[in-house]
Amino acid sequence: MLSTFQEFSKQYKDITEKQLIEYVSRLHSPAVLKEAMAYSLNAGGKRIRPLLIYAVLSSFGKDPAAGIPAACAIEMIHTYSLIHDDLPSMDDDDLRRGKPTNHKVYGEANAILAGDALLTHSFQLIAEAGHPSVTPEMKLELISQMSKASGAEGMVGGQIADLEGENKELSLTELEYIHEHKTGKILAFSVLAGAVLSGAGEIERKHLERFSFHLGLAFQIQDDILDIEGSEEKIGKPVGSDLDNHKSTYPSLLTLQGAKKKLSEHIGAAHEELRNAGFESGLLHDITDMIGNRDH
Amino acid sequence: MLSTFQEFSKQYKDITEKQLIEYVSRLHSPAVLKEAMAYSLNAGGKRIRPLLIYAVLSSFGKDPAAGIPAACAIEMIHTYSLIHDDLPSMDDDDLRRGKPTNHKVYGEANAILAGDALLTHSFQLIAEAGHPSVTPEMKLELISQMSKASGAEGMVGGQIADLEGENKELSLTELEYIHEHKTGKILAFSVLAGAVLSGAGEIERKHLERFSFHLGLAFQIQDDILDIEGSEEKIGKPVGSDLDNHKSTYPSLLTLQGAKKKLSEHIGAAHEELRNAGFESGLLHDITDMIGNRDH
Numbered sequence: 001m002l003s004t005f006q007e008f009s010k011q012y013k014d015i016t017e018k019q020l021i022e023y024v025s026r027l028h029s030p031a032v033l034k035e036a037m038a039y040s041l042n043a044g045g046k047r048i049r050p051l052l053i054y055a056v057l058s059s060f061g062k063d064p065a066a067g068i069p070a071a072c073a074i075e076m077i078h079t080y081s082l083i084h085d086d087l088p089s090m091d092d093d094d095l096r097r098g099k100p101t102n103h104k105v106y107g108e109a110n111a112i113l114a115g116d117a118l119l120t121h122s123f124q125l126i127a128e129a130g131h132p133s134v135t136p137e138m139k140l141e142l143i144s145q146m147s148k149a150s151g152a153e154g155m156v157g158g159q160i161a162d163l164e165g166e167n168k169e170l171s172l173t174e175l176e177y178i179h180e181h182k183t184g185k186i187l188a189f190s191v192l193a194g195a196v197l198s199g200a201g202e203i204e205r206k207h208l209e210r211f212s213f214h215l216g217l218a219f220q221i222q223d224d225i226l227d228i229e230g231s232e233e234k235i236g237k238p239v240g241s242d243l244d245n246h247k248s249t250y251p252s253l254l255t256l257q258g259a260k261k262k263l264s265e266h267i268g269a270a271h272e273e274l275r276n277a278g279f280e281s282g283l284l285h286d287i288t289d290m291i292g293n294r295d296h
Numbered sequence: 297m298l299s300t301f302q303e304f305s306k307q308y309k310d311i312t313e314k315q316l317i318e319y320v321s322r323l324h325s326p327a328v329l330k331e332a333m334a335y336s337l338n339a340g341g342k343r344i345r346p347l348l349i350y351a352v353l354s355s356f357g358k359d360p361a362a363g364i365p366a367a368c369a370i371e372m373i374h375t376y377s378l379i380h381d382d383l384p385s386m387d388d389d390d391l392r393r394g395k396p397t398n399h400k401v402y403g404e405a406n407a408i409l410a411g412d413a414l415l416t417h418s419f420q421l422i423a424e425a426g427h428p429s430v431t432p433e434m435k436l437e438l439i440s441q442m443s444k445a446s447g448a449e450g451m452v453g454g455q456i457a458d459l460e461g462e463n464k465e466l467s468l469t470e471l472e473y474i475h476e477h478k479t480g481k482i483l484a485f486s487v488l489a490g491a492v493l494s495g496a497g498e499i500e501r502k503h504l505e506r507f508s509f510h511l512g513l514a515f516q517i518q519d520d521i522l523d524i525e526g527s528e529e530k531i532g533k534p535v536g537s538d539l540d541n542h543k544s545t546y547p548s549l550l551t552l553q554g555a556k557k558k559l560s561e562h563i564g565a566a567h568e569e570l571r572n573a574g575f576e577s578g579l580l581h582d583i584t585d586m587i588g589n590r591d592h
Contacts, residue, residue, distance in 0.1 A: 029448040030456045037448070084412065089404035108385035109459055112408065113452050116380065116415065120447035123419045127440040136432035143439060144423040151416035152325040152333065156409050160326045163405055 005286035009051055012064060012071075016050045017042075020072050023125065029117075036106040036114035040079045043097050046294070048219075048287070049074045049190040055283035056194025056208070062133065069129035070142055070193045073122035077150050078186060080118040083111050085159065098233075122146070134197060141196050149189035158182030170248035176217065183223075184216030191215075207277035211270050211284070218266040219291050221259055224249040228256060230295065267292040301582035305347055308360060308367075312346045313338075316368050319421065325413075332402040332410035336375045339393050344515075344587070345370045345486040351579035352490025352504065358429065365425035366438055366489045369418035373446045374482060376414040379407050381455065394529075418442070430493060437492050445485035454478030466544035472513065479519075480512030487511075503573035507566050507580070514562040515587050517555055520545040524552060526591065563588040 020041045024034055050071030054064040086093040086101040087108060093101050103111035126142050148154055158181025165178060191212040195205050227242045228251055242249050250259035270288045274281045316337045320330055346367030350360035382389040382397040383404060389397050399407035422438050444450055454477025461474060487508040491501050523538045524547055538545050546555035566584045570577045 027448045029453040030460065032460070033448055033453060033456045084408060087405075087408065089408065109383075110456065112380060112383065112385065113456055116376075116412075117448040117452045119412065119415060120443050120452065124440050124443035124447070127436045127443070136436055139436055140423045140432055144420050147416050147420035147423070151420070152323045152329055152413040156413045156416065157325040157329060160329045160406065160409055164326065164328070 005283055008054070008058070008283060012051060012054045013047045015065075015068065016047055016071050016075060019068055020075060023072060023121065027121075032106065032110060033114060033117060036102060036110050037118055039105060040083050040096075040102050040114065041076070041118075043079075043099055045097060046296075047075060048291070049078055049186060051287060052187065052190040052284075053194040053197070055281075055287055056191055056200075057198050058283055059279055059281045060194075060198035060200060061280075062198045063131070066131040066133050066197050067194060068131075069125040070146075070197065071190075073125040073146065074186065074190055074193070076118040076122040076125070077146070077155075080115040080122075081150075081155055081159070081186075083115040083118075087111065090159075090163065119150075138196050142193055145189055145192055145196075149185040154181055154185035154189075155183075158185070165248065167246055168248070170253070172253055175248055175250070175253060179217060179220040180213075183220055184213065187216040187219060188212035204277055204279060207273045211273040211277070214266040214270040214273065215288060215291060218263055218270060218288075221250045221263040221266065222291065222294060224251055225256070225259055225263065226295070263292065301579055304350070304354070304579060308347060308350045309343045311361075311364065312343055312367050312371060315364055316371060319368060319417065323417075328402065328406060329410060329413060332398060332406050333414055335401060336379050336392075336398050336410065337371070337414075339375075339395055341393060342590070342592075343371060344583070345374055345482060347583060348483065348486040348580075349490040349493070351577075351583055352487055352496075353494050354579055355575055355577045356490075356494035356496060357576075358494045359427070362427040362429050362493050363490060364427075365421040366442075366493065367486075369421040369442065370482065370486055370489070372414040372418040372421070373442070373451075376411040376418075377446070377451055377455070377482075379411040379414075383407065386455075386459065415446075434492050438489055441485055441488055441492075445481040450477055450481035450485075451479075454481070461544065463542050464544070466549070468549055471544055471546070471549060475513060475516040476509075479516055480509065483512040483515060484508035500573055500575060503569045507569040507573070510562040510566040510569065511584060511587060514559055514566065514584075517546045517559040517562065518587065518590060520547055521552070521555055521559065522591070559588065 021038060024038045024041065027034055053067040053071045053074070057064045057067050082096060083102045085091050086096055087103055094104055095101065102114060106114065123143055123146070126139055126146065129139060150156065158178050161178045162182055165174060188209065191208050192205070195208050200208065224242065227239055227249070230239050232239050242252075250262060254262060267288060271285060274284050274288070317334060320334045320337065323330055349363040349367045349370070353360045353363050378392060379398045381387050382392055383399055390400055391397065398410060402410065419439055419442070422435055422442065425435060446452065454474050457474045458478055461470060484505065487504050488501070491504050496504065520538065523535055523545070526535050528535050538548075546558060550558060563584060567581060570580050570584070
């Protein structure tokens with residue numbers, strides 16, 4: 001089972017990365033813009049969001065390839081958000097996954113514009129998706145939901161709340177608002193995109209929605225734990241930065257032990273939703289374990 | 297005729313501005329984000345892009361109201377581009393239409409994120425457009441074309457080329473590349489959006505495409521002329537800034553007289569395309585004259 005997951009994961013990670021570069025190389029645009037876009041798309045990462053789309057499609061017995069444009073679209077949005085978050089006026093980070101951040105290499109103006117271009121292109125990918133099983137209505141639902149998940153009511157709203165909460169003692173409710181929006185909504189959209197493309201029914205969607213909610217929080221709690229216990233080499237950025245920045249985190253609000261307990265509860269609840277969803281979801285159970293146990 | 301145009305223009309400018317604010321006020325987002333988005337959407341301007349959509353629809357005898365979501369989408373994209381262009385790392389402008397620029401009021405991080413949110417929301421507006429005459433296929437074509445016009449192959453590409461060309465003597469070809477992409481593609485998309493929503497045929501589209509090409513260049517040449525001859529009060533920013541910044545412009549490459557001649561040629565060619573297009577286009581002729589004669 002685990003080996004099936006690893007093969008599946010490797011296969012679709014490769015397909016996604018190749019396709020992302022193909023999309024950018026096709027553009028008729030100034031060279032520096034294409035380079036800056038490709039630089040951050042190439043920076044690696046686990047490609048968890050694309051993997052979620054493919055895994056949902058596969059769980060419904062559909063062709064995972066139907067999810068390639070949407071998977072690349074989400075990865076472009078995720079990448080743009082990292083580029084903009086790293087800017088001097090935001091988190092002012094010099095390193096991302098062990099490499100200099102986009103603005104450190106290309107300058108601030110090009111970094112902002114590379115982010116803008118990635119965000120803009122993501123919608124085109126979905127609008128032009130060519131797989132025969134993808135209907136116009138599916139594409140429009142994906143575009144509408146992707147905009148909600150990544151815009152003012154989703155990721156951008158979460159980033160604003162995160163910046164507002166800096167150097168402030170947050171309540172657990174405020175912290176969860178930030179994470180549910182800043183990272184949760186896009187993870188949830190990835191799962192939803194797989195469900196839309198699979199033609200999932202209302203009940204299956206409900207279970208998947210609650211599954212994503214728990215998965216998203218688990219993801220973020222693990223992120224906070226890794227900032228304390230992780231290895232700088234594996235994470236690709238300095239550990240302990242949250243503490244240095246006096247940032248409210250799950251461990252700071254709940255103690256490290258309490259955060260680990262909460263992580264394990266959300267992982268358990270995510271598995272539970274999958275078990276009740278009534279379809280074959282081995283790959284989604286595996287992704288859940290991967291998120292619970294990840295070390296970078 | 298002129299009074300019809302002025303009434304039409306006033307009516308749909310008001311509708312657009314009201315609708316833009318309505319879209320933002322509906323968002324469930326942190327207050328400062330909504331304020332920053334509304335601030336720049338409210339900053340006035342001629343709303344030429346929305347007007348082009350409505351005028352094309354009206355020329356085909358269609359209900360201009362079918363274009364409201366697309367018109368608001370384009371105005372959001374135009375507004376986001378102004379917010380990002382004004383940033384310290386780009387043009388570093390303190391004033392826009394006589395008001396402090398977005399980052400001067402809300403800070404750089406919020407300004408970047410307000411721009412990101414406007415761009416993201418624009419695609420949702422088109423995906424969720426409710427007018428009964430708008431089909432899913434039309435929406436997908438609009439989304440695909442809007443992404444092309446505003447992204448790496450359009451406006452963002454033009455802005456990159458503009459930044460690269462700063463403090464450099466440009467050829468007329470390089471200058472036209474910048475303008476065709478930075479401002480021309482979005483103006484052309486506005487016309488195309490009206491054509492798509494009107495169900496225009498291939499030949500009509502061809503004429504409208506050439507019409508937009510000339511209109512876009514005329515618009516930019518007039519912009520350059522106004523930077524020399526305009527009134528600071530009417531433009532809402534200091535005149536002479538291109539000269540101070542050693543920026544290549546039509547007057548700097550062609551002399552002021554030569555630029556005026558070129559403006560008048562493009563205005564003439566735009567009218568000519570409309571006359572040959574074979575449909576009733578009084579409003580489009582009026583917009584063309586407005587662009588040729590504008591003083592701000």
